[in-house]
Amino acid sequence: xxxxxxxxxxxxxxxxxxxxxxxxxxxxxxxxxxxxxxxxxxxxxxxxxxxxxxxxxxxxxxxxxxxxxxxxxxxxxxxxxxxxxxxxxxxxxxxxxxxxxxxxxxxxxxxxxxxxxxxxxxxxxxxxxxxxxxxxxxxxxxxxxxxxxxxxxxxxxxxxxxxxxxxxxxxxxxxxxxxxxxxxxxxxxxxxxxxxxxxxxxxxxxxxxxxxxxxxxxxxxxxxxxxxxxxxxxxxxxxxxxxxxxxxxxxxxxxxxxxxxxxxxxxxxxxxxxxxxxxxxxxxxxxxxxxxxxxxxxxxxxxxxxxxxxxxxxxxx
Amino acid sequence: xxxxxxxxxxxxxxxxxxxxxxxxxxxxxxxxxxxxxxxxxxxxxxxxxxxxxxxxxxxxxxxxxxx
Numbered sequence: 001x002x003x004x005x006x007x008x009x010x011x012x013x014x015x016x017x018x019x020x021x022x023x024x025x026x027x028x029x030x031x032x033x034x035x036x037x038x039x040x041x042x043x044x045x046x047x048x049x050x051x052x053x054x055x056x057x058x059x060x061x062x063x064x065x066x067x068x069x070x071x072x073x074x075x076x077x078x079x080x081x082x083x084x085x086x087x088x089x090x091x092x093x094x095x096x097x098x099x100x101x102x103x104x105x106x107x108x109x110x111x112x113x114x115x116x117x118x119x120x121x122x123x124x125x126x127x128x129x130x131x132x133x134x135x136x137x138x139x140x141x142x143x144x145x146x147x148x149x150x151x152x153x154x155x156x157x158x159x160x161x162x163x164x165x166x167x168x169x170x171x172x173x174x175x176x177x178x179x180x181x182x183x184x185x186x187x188x189x190x191x192x193x194x195x196x197x198x199x200x201x202x203x204x205x206x207x208x209x210x211x212x213x214x215x216x217x218x219x220x221x222x223x224x225x226x227x228x229x230x231x232x233x234x235x236x237x238x239x240x241x242x243x244x245x246x247x248x249x250x251x252x253x254x255x256x257x258x259x260x261x262x263x264x265x266x267x268x269x270x271x272x273x274x275x276x277x278x279x280x281x282x283x284x285x286x287x288x289x290x291x292x293x294x295x296x297x298x299x300x301x302x303x304x305x306x307x308x309x310x311x312x313x314x315x316x317x
Numbered sequence: 318x319x320x321x322x323x324x325x326x327x328x329x330x331x332x333x334x335x336x337x338x339x340x341x342x343x344x345x346x347x348x349x350x351x352x353x354x355x356x357x358x359x360x361x362x363x364x365x366x367x368x369x370x371x372x373x374x375x376x377x378x379x380x381x382x383x384x
Binding site for chain 2: 096099103150151154158161162166233234237260261262263264265267268269272273
């Protein structure tokens with residue numbers, strides 16, 4: 001993947017250091033005053049070192065101590081901001097009360113707009129922006145597997161096995177999204193559209209990588225997974241109908257159709273088997289399950305509000 | 318110790334999860350084979366993809382959800 005276009009002094013300094021492989025001290029000095037968009041893109045790019053090749057960037061920088069220090073500062077700031085928006089629900093049981101809690105916290109919905117009102121151009125734009133996650137779907141959660149006890153680990157593997165196609169590369173979910181993109185005339189190589197991705201979607205992706213990469217945050221990672229799966233089936237149905245309304249190719253409709261039934265399974269597995277198993281082994285992680293679940297809903301609500309507001313303004317202009 | 322690993326899990330208010338390969342009949346008696354490692358069988362009978370769950374139970378009034 002090519003490095004993105006810088007969004008400020010931090011990413012300008014960071015990207016030139018990544019190419020030259022040195023002078024990371026200068027990156028630290030630009031951290032302090034970095035604007036949110038600049039900081040989010042820097043963190044997203046540093047996480048990419050753990051996932052894939054970056055053009056002209058040496059592979060061994062993945063574990064460079066100076067870069068890890070930059071990453072840690074950016075991650076700490078992000079986690080603090082996410083935690084400052086969260087208050088733990090009182091008197092609720094994660095396993096027994098989760099679905100009712102999600103229903104009460106459902107936010108703005110892009111799928112509802114795609115279902116009835118979106119234009120073809122809006123859906124293509126959404127597809128490009130969402131590709132930053134869907135072309136690596138489940139990868140951040142896979143980091144969590146070795147950090148779990150027996151019950152939660154077996155449960156998470158049961159879910160991920162399905163996400164990754166149950167052994168069939170043609171059914172692997174991020175491959176289904178790539179096929180949908182290609183059939184719709186889009187470039188399905190990872191990161192092709194990163195320059196179009198707004199702050200809210202960068203943060204949504206960064207939160208998942210932070211939760212996945214830190215053993216300390218395994219509860220948040222699994223709470224996030226549960227909320228993500230629990231808000232997927234019904235919106236995916238709406239996406240199916242919206243894409244059919246706009247005449248999108250069957251390959252792309254198939255991606256969302258697969259998620260209607262898959263996520264109706266996954267949401268139950270996530271809550272009853274995975275999070276229930278985690279709590280049986282690590283009961284003190286219940287607060288972090290709620291933190292992760294809240295963060296998933298909160299970040300998606302912020303993404304939806306931002307994207308829908310911009311489309312409303314463009315339509316009004 | 319041996320962990321519980323049931324072939325079927327009843328989800329309160331939601332579907333029945335079944336592990337492994339099975340044929341499940343829809344309300345017209347037509348059998349449908351499972352296609353994934355774990356499948357969710359609709360119990361509210363309001364799903365748009367019977368016999369499989371599609372999450373519809375979540376928008377039903379509580380008294381109409383399966384117990």
